[in-house]
Amino acid sequence: CGLVVGRLSGDVEISNVTGLGDVQSTFGPLGGIVGMHRADDTHGKLSLDDVAFSGDVIGFYHDAMGAGGIIGFSNNFLIERASYQGNVSGVMFVGGILGAGWYEREDGEPAHSGVIKNSVSRGSVTSYLKFVGGIVGDLVQSGSAYLWYIKDSYSTSLVHGYESIGGLAGYMRGVAIRTSYFNGMLGSEWQMPAGVANFENQLASTRSTFYNSDKNPGLIEGPPINIAKTDQELRSLETFTEAYWDIGAPGSSHNWTFEVGTYPQLSWEFE
Template identity: 30%
Template sequence: MKKLFPFVGFAIFLIFFLFKVSAQTATPPALGDGSSGNTYQIANLENLFWVTTLEDYEGVYFLQTANIDALQTATWFDNQGFPSIGNIVHPFSGTYNGDSFVVSNLYQSWGFNTVGFFGYVASTGEIENVILIDADISIYEDSREYCGGLVAENMGRISNCQVSGTVSADMFVGGLVGYNFGGTIENSSSTCDVLGTFAVGGLVGYNHGTVIDCSSSGIIEGDRKVCGFVVHNEKYGIIKTSYSKSYVFGNEQIGGFAGMHELEFNGEPAIIENCYAWGSITRLESQTAESVGSFIGTVKEAPVKFCYTNTEVIYENTTNPTTKGFIGEEIISASFDNNFFNSQVTGQSSGLGALPKTIEELQLQETFTDANWDFIGETDNGTEDFWGINSVDNSQYPFLSWQGYKIEPIITEEPTASTLECGDALENSSLTGVAANIEGEFAFLYPDYVPNYGYSTCPVCIYT
């Protein structure tokens, strides 16, 4: 028996050591009381784990104050990882402000529904300025649903959030949100690769809410209802001023932007407008589904307007189609207003709901403004300035104004100066017909001359 004691002691030590290595500690924040004026300050992983242990989030405020490396979460709870913040029983109904600090290497792999950094967010819940980098989020059991990189099920408000990494589950999977039910998502993005079977989207799996000024990019793979941005947009789903640059692989109801877009709830509109898609969609081998479109797979009544697509359409191991330039199939007549598809990039000569345009045509602002698109620098089509274009950014195609690219000045009328030639004095001459400010270097004959407006640094003057 004495000979067993050293072995037993070592085994106990080993178990204790392994437990300590993989154990998690919930530590309340050192600062804050959770009120709006004195928020809980989340400074480390232990504080973050503590947030998951709460049962009442109503009216509670959290502020992240440092970058948090969550690499060790891969060993937590028998390698199932970080538990979600909030669930159906105890939904997250408070406010979490990430303050643009990073949570990196977050790991979650659970065998039940509703998995994400945040699990279930109530209508009063708000999540803002959260950045997840290299997240690995999954549900490993089949027939489970609602998985998102940031939020699994959202009824609240998400703003200014970013997620990168991988997200996978069987159904209702999104790089940012699995299921957006009445919630609002704005100014947020996903660059996740997303894998699933049904309702798999680059940003959102299923949308019954509002998505504005958002983007997605990544590799998106599934079977049915697979797309680059929002898979199924229905009922009162509103998607505006957003884009996807994704590579999509699926079998039916697949699209570069949306898989299914339909109007079906008490007359409430489901709308997609002022959006665009790039990348490619691939219908996998031996499939025959026709619900494959460069922009949307299937449309049922719901309107689509002021959108364009550069998404290539590929049928694996068979002849590519030529009629899927925009919408794959229309179940019930829908309204389409002033949409375009790139006939050269998509490989399509025609497409339901949109007009074909060449690369050159889609790089001209006039193509769009002639079709009533609202661009920066013009007012005939509105003053909300949804779109912009220049000769450098976004491969010279239109971009959304919130993307922040510079707008090149537009000269609506050439200046005239019938008596002014190179080397002549500006005295007694004038420039007219310029509908915007002019900026440049002008050499004046008289160094003391100051123009009537603008400013001067004579003898070489800057005249605006």
């Protein structure tokens, strides 16, 4: 179930789309733009560029699994310059941009990829059980982490759930996060949330990625995944230049824009 299209397969490109309204369903997956996309063993990528959705994405009852502000579920995707503003909720696998992305590669199969970059979510993201994150609820794959990653993205959402709650990713395996940050607030009914992401052993990584520890005190901090920065540090350009972000003053050609006393924003948001 999606405002633009419910279910897709094969190679699909969607660009320059803005959606406004609410999406509600008693079953999933559901998303603001696309509900579900599934590639077969040989081809079929979903590519989204310059898409935005404002409104609520609400999954009711136990069958409403996989809810995303932009996409509910996909196993082969490229999401660029996506923006979500609203409240997304569901039972499990709930994310501000993507609800869930899974891919278990069999021998001889071509590699699928899952990429989210230059994207932002604002509002609230709620799971009534588990796997909930400001960008993605659950991202799991058995291929190459070079093909599955989140980059240059951020969330300011209120993220709430019962288990596997993360500022950017509720849970991830075989996935990397680069030059991104979480500047929202986390809430939990049971398990302690993760400032950036919950992960499985060494099958996930982050680099130059942070969460706001003043807004989320008392979380377990430290490498390799969940790196805390104070609110003041996130308002300092030095924090990001030292981490090799592509960031600069408004009007520059950098990927991120920074104004003194504020937090980084993606430069395309000012276009």
